[in-house]
Amino acid sequence: MGVTLVLWASAFVAIRHLGHDVSPGALSLGRLLIAALALSVLLVRAPRHRFTRHELLLLLGCGIAWFGIYNLALNASEQRIDAATAAMVVQVGPILIAFLAALFLGERLTGWLLLGMAIAFGGVVIIGSAMRGDGGSDLDGVLLALLAAATYAIGVVCQKVLLRRLSGLEVTCYACWIGVVVCLPWTGDFIDVVRHGDAGTLLWIGYLGLFPTALAFSTWAFALRYTDAGKQALTTFLVPAIAAVMAWVLLDEVPPALAFVGGVVCVVGVLVTRRKPRPVQA
Numbered sequence: 001m002g003v004t005l006v007l008w009a010s011a012f013v014a015i016r017h018l019g020h021d022v023s024p025g026a027l028s029l030g031r032l033l034i035a036a037l038a039l040s041v042l043l044v045r046a047p048r049h050r051f052t053r054h055e056l057l058l059l060l061g062c063g064i065a066w067f068g069i070y071n072l073a074l075n076a077s078e079q080r081i082d083a084a085t086a087a088m089v090v091q092v093g094p095i096l097i098a099f100l101a102a103l104f105l106g107e108r109l110t111g112w113l114l115l116g117m118a119i120a121f122g123g124v125v126i127i128g129s130a131m132r133g134d135g136g137s138d139l140d141g142v143l144l145a146l147l148a149a150a151t152y153a154i155g156v157v158c159q160k161v162l163l164r165r166l167s168g169l170e171v172t173c174y175a176c177w178i179g180v181v182v183c184l185p186w187t188g189d190f191i192d193v194v195r196h197g198d199a200g201t202l203l204w205i206g207y208l209g210l211f212p213t214a215l216a217f218s219t220w221a222f223a224l225r226y227t228d229a230g231k232q233a234l235t236t237f238l239v240p241a242i243a244a245v246m247a248w249v250l251l252d253e254v255p256p257a258l259a260f261v262g263g264v265v266c267v268v269g270v271l272v273t274r275r276k277p278r279p280v281q282a
């Protein structure tokens with residue numbers, strides 16, 4: 001999960017860097033295509049399973065919602081609102097995952113989980129408020145970020161069910177290819193980027209495809225097999241804090257002091273979600 005969180009945080013920095021030069025559709029298609037090709041190479045020698053009809057429907061749900069629509073909505077939102085606001089709104093997703101997991105997967109919503117959820121989300125709000133730019137109030141951008149949060153939640157819940165029998169590599173690889181199909185209408189834009197984009201732009205797209213997508217989604221799936229979906233999703237409240245630190249180191253954007261306070265609050269909230277309720281005495 002540590003690898004996943006760091007790489008996903010770096011994706012916010014990369015997307016913002018590319019946002020003015022590459023359209024959301026072209027960026028999503030390029031990122032997913034590179035990831036799908038890389039994972040397919042690994043899957044050639046890995047064990048594979050035949051899908052049941054139920055698993056196929058869940059895989060389509062995961063691929064269309066999380067790998068397709070989520071990427072398009074997130075990229076488009078960051079062209080309308082600043083990265084801190086986008087990261088803050090997308091963190092509605094872990095809250096939705098916790099409730100959907102309780103509803104459909106039978107996971108427990110303990111008091112510690114709910115308390116930690118509230119604390120961590122408060123930390124995200126503090127970070128977003130501290131780092132919000134001039135474009136943070138664009139309604140379309142906020143709605144697109146909310147769409148990203150909802151599709152993220154749907155995709156994770158579908159993925160958790162699939163991982164009961166299938167490997168994380170299988171699920172991630174096939175979901176990436178489904179996301180590629182969703183993004184095919186932007187093929188022309190992607191070809192233009194390949195033809196006319198500079199080396200730096202192509203390297204950033206390659207980075208997004210290989211690391212925050214192929215590697216990070218695989219490590220996420222591996223971890224998700226061994227923990228509750230709701231509890232694991234709530235660790236992503238740390239992503240905005242990590243993204244703020246990375247923007248400071250890589251882009252020389254010094255976060256305001258209030259952002260560090262929000263980061264500490266996020267850490268405390270996530271630690272609270274990991275506490276287990278006391279066992280009931282017989």
